[in-house]
Amino acid sequence: MDLQLTGKRALVTGSTSGIGEAIALTLAAEGTSVIIHGRNEAGAERVAEAIRTNGGTATIVLGDLSDTATVGSVADRAMAAFGGSIDILVNNAGSLESKPWFYSTPADWVDNYARTIGPMVQLILACVPGMKQAGWGRVIAISSGLASSPQTVTAAYAATKAAELNLSVSLAKELARTGVTSNAVSPGTIWTSGLERDFRAIALQLGWPDDASQWPALFGAEDGPFAVPSGRVGWPADVADLVTFLASPRSGYINGANLRVDGGYVPTVN
Secondary structure (H helix, E strand, O other): OOOOOOOOEEEEEEOHHHHHHHHHHHHHHHOOEEEEEOOHHHHHHHHHHHHOOOOEEEEEOOOOOOHHHHHHHHHHHHHOEEEEOEEEEEEEEOOOOOOOOHOOHHHHHHHHHHHHHHHHHHHHHHHHHHHHHOOOEEEOOOOOHHHHHOOOEEEEHHHHHHHHHHHHHHHHHOOOOOOOOEEEEEEOOOOOOOHHHHHHHHHHOOOOOOOOOHHHHHHHOOOOOOOOOOOOOOOOHHHHHHHHHOOOHHHOOOOOOOOEOOOOOOOOOO
């Protein structure tokens, strides 16, 4: 299937590793010019070089999105990179903070919201007007299964992810009949290098083989810690493939949706 993405321009925040990296690489493989964003220059260079080596087009914009002034600079530099505007905005950047309910302060909740929702809104306000003027665009929020099925140890983080779903729907309504769509993607447990580091102790405690390539299936098995109906935890490519389709002209009738990529783990109908 031709996704008709050749010549489109995308900003993927937090794309120096993990899910964001996979999204950037997959978009580029479909012909999209991609702006790699993050705080790690070496990681950004590595992803950009991988794209260029495969014949794609990539540029780098570094910046910490927790700083309001920096967000504005990231938006300006990203839009200038490929001719003054972008067609696709993937709001992926974020960090998972685990604190039990009664160990989280009100300041923790406010800080989580400010670091997650604030930059997302600021980038939308900066980038979407150009999409509206062009009559076409895609805004995609990378949320989480925790938005629909929160856990006590990630309460503040999960609440911000639920806000991302709400934001995506209200934005879709605001952009009605403009040619610009807004959707959210909610990954479940995705096997990134960071997750492997975090769960190594659990795997070794359970007496699993030292070969980490076997762990995704063991974690997702019926008697595993996650018991994913699909029989494994996810790979970054599972998310990237869906995001790339949503970013394409082929997805024009999907709007204001939350699409889960979790192997059936979250027990809800949406």
